[in-house]
Amino acid sequence: MKIISNLLENIEGIQIYYVVGLLIFVGLFIVIVIRTYKMTNKEANDIKNSILNDSETEEISPQN
Amino acid sequence: MENQKFFYDNKIVRLFILATLVWGIVGVIVGLLIALQLAFPVFNFGLEYTTFGRMRPLHTNAIIFAFVGNAIFAGVYYSLQKLLKTRMYSDTLSKINFWGWQLIIVLAALSFVFGITTSKEYAELEWPIDILITLIWVTFGWNMIGTIMVRRVQHIYAAIWWYLATFLGVAILHVVNSFEIPVSLFKSYTIYAGAQDAVVQWWYGHNAVAFFLTTPFLGLMYYYLPKAANRPIYSYKLSIIHFWSLIFLYMWAGPHHLLYQALPEWAQALGVTFSIMLIAPSWGGMINGLMTLRGAWDKVRDSAALKFLVVAVTAYGMSTFEGPMMSLKSVNQITHFTDWTIGHVHIAAMGWNGGIVFGMLYWLVPKMFKTKLFSEKLANIHFWISTLAILLYAIPLYWSAITQWLMWREYTPEGFLAYPNFMETLTQILPMYSIRIIGGALFVVGFIIMMYNLFKTMAAGSFVNDEASEAPALVKLGSRNPAQETIHRWMERKGVRFAIWTFIALAIGGAVEIIPMIFIKSNIPTIESVKPYTPLELAGRDLYVEEGCYNCHSQMVRPFRWETDRYGEYSKIGEFVYDFPFQWGSRRTGPDLARAGVVGGPMYKNAAWHYNHFMDPQKMNEASIMPRYDWFAKKEIDIDIIPAKIRAMQKLGVPYEEGYDEKAVDDLMAQAQLVANDLKASGIEIEPTKQMVAMIAYMHKLGRDISTPAESTAQQANESSQTSQEELKEVVLLTGDADLAAGKEIFNSVCAVCHKLDGSGIPPAFPSLADGEWINGNSPEQVYKSIAEGNIAKGMVAYKSQYSEKQITQLTSYILLSLNKK
Numbered sequence: 001m002k003i004i005s006n007l008l009e010n011i012e013g014i015q016i017y018y019v020v021g022l023l024i025f026v027g028l029f030i031v032i033v034i035r036t037y038k039m040t041n042k043e044a045n046d047i048k049n050s051i052l053n054d055s056e057t058e059e060i061s062p063q064n
Numbered sequence: 065m066e067n068q069k070f071f072y073d074n075k076i077v078r079l080f081i082l083a084t085l086v087w088g089i090v091g092v093i094v095g096l097l098i099a100l101q102l103a104f105p106v107f108n109f110g111l112e113y114t115t116f117g118r119m120r121p122l123h124t125n126a127i128i129f130a131f132v133g134n135a136i137f138a139g140v141y142y143s144l145q146k147l148l149k150t151r152m153y154s155d156t157l158s159k160i161n162f163w164g165w166q167l168i169i170v171l172a173a174l175s176f177v178f179g180i181t182t183s184k185e186y187a188e189l190e191w192p193i194d195i196l197i198t199l200i201w202v203t204f205g206w207n208m209i210g211t212i213m214v215r216r217v218q219h220i221y222a223a224i225w226w227y228l229a230t231f232l233g234v235a236i237l238h239v240v241n242s243f244e245i246p247v248s249l250f251k252s253y254t255i256y257a258g259a260q261d262a263v264v265q266w267w268y269g270h271n272a273v274a275f276f277l278t279t280p281f282l283g284l285m286y287y288y289l290p291k292a293a294n295r296p297i298y299s300y301k302l303s304i305i306h307f308w309s310l311i312f313l314y315m316w317a318g319p320h321h322l323l324y325q326a327l328p329e330w331a332q333a334l335g336v337t338f339s340i341m342l343i344a345p346s347w348g349g350m351i352n353g354l355m356t357l358r359g360a361w362d363k364v365r366d367s368a369a370l371k372f373l374v375v376a377v378t379a380y381g382m383s384t385f386e387g388p389m390m391s392l393k394s395v396n397q398i399t400h401f402t403d404w405t406i407g408h409v410h411i412a413a414m415g416w417n418g419g420i421v422f423g424m425l426y427w428l429v430p431k432m433f434k435t436k437l438f439s440e441k442l443a444n445i446h447f448w449i450s451t452l453a454i455l456l457y458a459i460p461l462y463w464s465a466i467t468q469w470l471m472w473r474e475y476t477p478e479g480f481l482a483y484p485n486f487m488e489t490l491t492q493i494l495p496m497y498s499i500r501i502i503g504g505a506l507f508v509v510g511f512i513i514m515m516y517n518l519f520k521t522m523a524a525g526s527f528v529n530d531e532a533s534e535a536p537a538l539v540k541l542g543s544r545n546p547a548q549e550t551i552h553r554w555m556e557r558k559g560v561r562f563a564i565w566t567f568i569a570l571a572i573g574g575a576v577e578i579i580p581m582i583f584i585k586s587n588i589p590t591i592e593s594v595k596p597y598t599p600l601e602l603a604g605r606d607l608y609v610e611e612g613c614y615n616c617h618s619q620m621v622r623p624f625r626w627e628t629d630r631y632g633e634y635s636k637i638g639e640f641v642y643d644f645p646f647q648w649g650s651r652r653t654g655p656d657l658a659r660a661g662v663v664g665g666p667m668y669k670n671a672a673w674h675y676n677h678f679m680d681p682q683k684m685n686e687a688s689i690m691p692r693y694d695w696f697a698k699k700e701i702d703i704d705i706i707p708a709k710i711r712a713m714q715k716l717g718v719p720y721e722e723g724y725d726e727k728a729v730d731d732l733m734a735q736a737q738l739v740a741n742d743l744k745a746s747g748i749e750i751e752p753t754k755q756m757v758a759m760i761a762y763m764h765k766l767g768r769d770i771s772t773p774a775e776s777t778a779q780q781a782n783e784s785s786q787t788s789q790e791e792l793k794e795v796v797l798l799t800g801d802a803d804l805a806a807g808k809e810i811f812n813s814v815c816a817v818c819h820k821l822d823g824s825g826i827p828p829a830f831p832s833l834a835d836g837e838w839i840n841g842n843s844p845e846q847v848y849k850s851i852a853e854g855n856i857a858k859g860m861v862a863y864k865s866q867y868s869e870k871q872i873t874q875l876t877s878y879i880l881l882s883l884n885k886k
């Protein structure tokens with residue numbers, strides 16, 4: 001533990017880590033929101049409904 | 065396409081359900097016991113195995129890891145198979161998961177009863193069990209990811225993402241928080257010191273709430289709520305967005321448990337910011353749950369399972385709003401260290417976790433046993449009893465929190481604390497503790513009704529261990545076709561890849577919060593005068609940990625005037641550099657002890673007082689709810705282990721000189737002899753090797769290093785008393801009934817702790833005030849001075865800092881006119 005400690009405490013500007021972490025989150029969040037809303041409603045509905053008819057077999061195709 | 069035949073493994077689900085019920089009733093009954101202990105200390109039974117300090121971790125761990133843990137496994141093992149249309153990946157892994165988890169629970173229960181603990185809340189277990197938990201948890205994850213890989217459906221439904229996040233989140237938290245250096249089979253020291261340990265521990269503690277009590281339950285909600293209501297979830301898109309936001313943000317919010325405490329400002333600000341941001345994804349989950357029932361609320365009227373699920377989701381929404389509010393610093397100073405936290409967690413545990421588990425069981429058990437619920441009416445009775453129980457539990461605690469906080473910070477017009485004696489603020493809230501017992505008892509009754517109902521259902525139904533089903537095999541899909549597939553759908557197709565993304569999101573938050581705290585020296589300003597614990601103090605500290613004193617006593621004075629007036633100088637980060645583990649505590653059922661060793665400070669008590677108080681707290685203070693610790697006078701300090709402890713401390717960077725481990729025992733004996741001599745001077749005979757001696761040494765270490773050296777304080781006091789000898793202020797005794805009554809009130813709440821209610825004292829340590837012998841004279845002026853200036857060397861506080869001149873005169877009058885008969 002001591003070795004890692006000495007190593008990391010000498011890193012200049014480790015504070016930037018927060019900014020980077022936050023930017024990663026904001027960036028990913030925007031991407032996920034855009035991508036999610038591009039998803040067709042049919043696709044979302046198919047997934048939602050799939051769990052309700054688990055006694056029947058489910059048709060799976062790449063179009064799902 | 066050809067259908068493949070396969071069998072669902074129902075047997076493992078049934079085992080987990082039974083374990084949930086058995087451990088659940090144990091957990092709530094122990095909860096009821098500790099509620100009783102807080103209102104009536106007799107329920108500590110005078111045994112070291114059943115004190116509150118040991119029972120409270122047993123309750124929290126039984127509920128979180130035994131009851132909730134088994135319920136998670138039951139819910140996951142059932143829904144995972146159905147959602148993925150396959151049997152669990154490996155029956156052997158399933159069995160190891162089940163029996164391993166039960167073994168952990170049994171070992172945990174035993175270790176708490178015997179005082180084997182690391183004292184890190186919800187991570188109290190010692191290192192051998194920590195390793196076992198890691199192995200069993202990996203077994204669970206392996207089994208789950210294996211199942212995802214052999215699935216027969218293309219997509220991975222929302223519930224399973226939450227299960228994956230649970231597995232990864234708990235794995236990261238558990239491993240990081242449990243790094244410790246073993247000293248013996250039953251004792252280890254965490255590798256983190258003081259403030260670092262606090263940050264790591266509350267990063268864990270906060271995220272144990274996230275990844276053991278929230279994410280798996282959102283997963284269960286996404287499966288069992290639509291199934292029980294027979295309607296699809298409200299918005300699948302919302303589920304994607306709130307999933308990623310929630311798992312990402314949660315990891316950052318831990319420091320909100322340490323506001324106003326010895327933590328860098330940036331860490332506190334970070335915790336607050338992310339806690340507030342958490343409202344959005346949390347409410348995303350609540351909205352998705354409640355909106356699923358839109359247009360189907362009539363079903364709620366008929367189904368007890370749905371009722372529980374609705375209350376659960378509502379409680380979730382309330383707790384996740386309350387939590388961020390409690391993270392605001394101004395609110396946090398009320399809620400922290402008071403019963404507010406206890407109320408908050410029980411809304412979440414009884415309402416959200418309990419509600420989902422009960423709802424799930426009422427739906428799942430009849431389905432698995434292919435029958436109807438034995439009695440819907442009993443289930444409804446359970447629902448109403450349990451809802452009432454939650455209210456009767458939480459409302460008194462919120463009330464108690466506000467009451468106690470207001471009393472702590474109340475000042476008299478003269479500028480003194482209105483309730484300088486901690487006990488006064490505690491006796492006020494004891495009635496609330498009694499009402500809380502009723503709430504707890506009702507919850508137990510509801511639980512028993514449910515067990516009866518479910519066992520009857522099981523007896524009436526027929527159970528198939530291996531349920532036959534069939535589904536077409538999964539067609540392997542190639543790389544992503546951007547025209548037809550969104551990124552998220554493509555990620556979902558690959559279970560392992562999805563898990564890695566989740567891991568990255570979790571790791572960023574965790575690393576951001578912890579790494580700089582551990583690795584940057586400037587965050588921990590050192591204080592020159594803070595010295596490592598002597599071997600005897602260390603032995604005492606380990607006893608303090610073992611007995612779970614931190615469950616009621618904090619060691620953290622926050623920078624408020626009403627705290628520094630009551631306890632002494634506020635706590636600084638640098639004080640804790642030799643603390644493995646930290647002992648800041650989270651609830652003050654008793655007074656803060658951070659300054660218990662500051663001679664001349666308001667919290668200092670001499671060795672004889674501590675001895676008498678440990679032997680029988682109620683003898684020293686009738687209203688005290690502390691259990692007795694009279695075995696401290698009988699049990700020996702474990703001296704053989706001391707050299708190993710010193711070596712472990714050296715490894716952790718505590719600057720004991722080289723080869724000190726060999727001298728440590730001699731040092732311990734020498735210091736113990738001093739404490740024993742001190743006690744002997746007060747007429748108490750005790751061998752220096754008893755635990756009592758170590759406990760007293762530790763109490764007197766607390767805060768001593770940052771206070772002005774004791775001799776000079778005593779000297780100063782002597783000097784000032786000599787000068788004031790000649791110019792004693794004239795004191796006119798007050799004879800009015802109102803004044804004597806006021807004096808009596810102060811005497812009974814403060815002075816009687818040492819001098820007894822009738823003034824007879826415990827000679828020779830605490831002289832009698834009722835007889836004719838006076839050490840410092842019995843003129844009104846001399847008695848006034850004795851009270852005002854105290855006797856710092858003997859542990860009597862200078863009360864002029866706590867009471868106005870008028871109050872001290874009233875006290876003097878009461879002592880001389882009413883108590884002293886000679």
